[in-house]
Amino acid sequence: MLSVIIPTAGVEQTAVATLSALVPGAAAGVVTEVLLVDRSPDPSVIERVADVAGCHFMKFEGSHAAALAAGAAKARAPWLMFLPAGAVLDAGWIDETMQFVQSVAASGRPRAGIFRYARSPYAAISLRDRLRSVVRVLTGPLGDQGLLIARDHYRQIGGYQPEHKRAEALLLRRLGRTSRTMLRSRIVMV
Numbered sequence: 001m002l003s004v005i006i007p008t009a010g011v012e013q014t015a016v017a018t019l020s021a022l023v024p025g026a027a028a029g030v031v032t033e034v035l036l037v038d039r040s041p042d043p044s045v046i047e048r049v050a051d052v053a054g055c056h057f058m059k060f061e062g063s064h065a066a067a068l069a070a071g072a073a074k075a076r077a078p079w080l081m082f083l084p085a086g087a088v089l090d091a092g093w094i095d096e097t098m099q100f101v102q103s104v105a106a107s108g109r110p111r112a113g114i115f116r117y118a119r120s121p122y123a124a125i126s127l128r129d130r131l132r133s134v135v136r137v138l139t140g141p142l143g144d145q146g147l148l149i150a151r152d153h154y155r156q157i158g159g160y161q162p163e164h165k166r167a168e169a170l171l172l173r174r175l176g177r178t179s180r181t182m183l184r185s186r187i188v189m190v
Contacts, residue, residue: 002097002148003033003075005082007067010040012049014086017190019053021088028094031081037071039064065167069160072151080154082147086190089115089146093185097148100183104150112180113148114172115187146187147171153179 004022008015015036025031034055038046043059050057058074060067072080079101083089093115100113157174160167172180 001029001077001101002031002079002081003035003077004031005035005037005068005071005075005080006085007064007071008036008038008040008046008085010038010042010045011085012045014190015046015049016053018083018085018087019049019055021093024091025094025097030094030097032077033075035071035074037067039067063162063165063167065160065164066162068167069162072154072159075151078151080147080149080151082149083187084144084146084189087144087146088188088190090185090187093183096183096185100148100181110150110153110156110179112150112153112175113183114180115146115148115183115185117145118186118188144168144187144189148183 002025006015006018019034022031022034026034034053035058036046036050036055037058037060039060039062040046043057047057047059049055056074058067058070060070062070068082072082081097097113100111104111157171160171164170
């Protein structure tokens with residue numbers, strides 16, 4: 001039902017943290033595949049993580065947006081979930097994801113879900129974090145909040161543009177406010 005695409009940069013800890021939050025979803029049958037798209041010069045670390053976790057591994061050279069687009073092209077499930085490495089979802093994300101998918105199917109209106117951003121209570125807050133919080137309030141969600149979208153809807157709006165520098169923001173803008181939903185489940189970056 002759901003393919004999860006996680007772009008990584010060769011850091012084992014962030015990839016493992018995100019994968020651990022997805023285990024209950026795989027056990028419930030919500031997550032059917034996970035693709036780790038690694039852009040690091042030495043892919044052996046993430047390749048080993050993918051092998052141990054039973055994920056698909058893709059070595060990729062190119063921009064972050066191109067890695068997201070390549071992962072989406074390889075994904076097989078009818079729904080796509082894009083998560084940044086280091087993102088940990090709330091425990092209630094499975095039920096909410098199922099309800100969201102069912103409501104979109106019942107309405108016949110294409111919609112995308114974005115997780116509610118929450119700062120890690122253990123992270124030191126920098127000036128950059130404060131500025132990003134202000135930007136979230138003024139402009140809406142950012143690309144690091146994850147995205148849940150039907151594959152057909154993703155293709156219909158053009159997906160991630162590999163050549164665009166801010167492809168995640170562009171995709172969210174193309175979705176518009178009316179075709180995206182802020183989910184109750186939180187996403188915390190570790």
